[in-house]
Amino acid sequence: MKFDKETQERVLRVAADRNQGKDFEELDECIARIMDMHPEFDQAWEMGEMAVYPQEIEGKVVNPFVHTVLHVIVDQQIQDEAPDFVTTSYKEMVDMGMDNHEILHNLISVYADLYFTNFRRGDNFSNLDYQERLKQLVRQARAQMDEGE
Structure with a gap:
């Protein structure tokens, strides 16, 4: 879209x-x-x-x-499952027990930030940056879950 x-x-x-x-x-x-x-x-x-x-x-x-x-x-x-790392990140956060809608909003936040930043700069969207940011998101979510235990 x-x-x-x-x-x-x-x-x-x-x-x-x-x-x-x-x-x-x-x-x-x-x-x-x-x-x-x-x-x-x-x-x-x-x-x-x-x-x-x-x-x-x-x-x-x-x-x-x-x-x-x-x-x-x-x-x-x-x-x-395209790009596949989005699905992987989603499933990892689901497996952590996070709320589905919260997960979606977290993923959307990362995508939107990259999309609109690149758009303003006239740059192409970078799936490598997207993948790295989602890895960071999953690590942060895991760390927060570990703190809550």
Whole structure:
């Protein structure tokens, strides 16, 4: 998925269809599932195109569109096992007993930081940097779990 007008229209269509209980194709099902994880965004989706702009939701400034697209990107990486190190990192944190949604948000945070930093610089996304940052994330999670025992 991209952060483009076509994706904006798709996400808003899924939001509307979701409210009507319609069936979805695979990618749209993923978008709908992510929307179900974030009921706090439901009012934003009802605002139509305004949902693509940052808003204050539950005391935080968030862009529901960007957040949802990032979720879809990382979810697809995990499902497709491409790149495989994302799936490996995800499974390692699941095996540690971490909350699934928290794991996804941790992975998304790493991806988003690299993606937007590279985008601003005009650089290409580096899977090597992504892999190294996810290794660090898993090490930090493991260390925190060990401290809590």
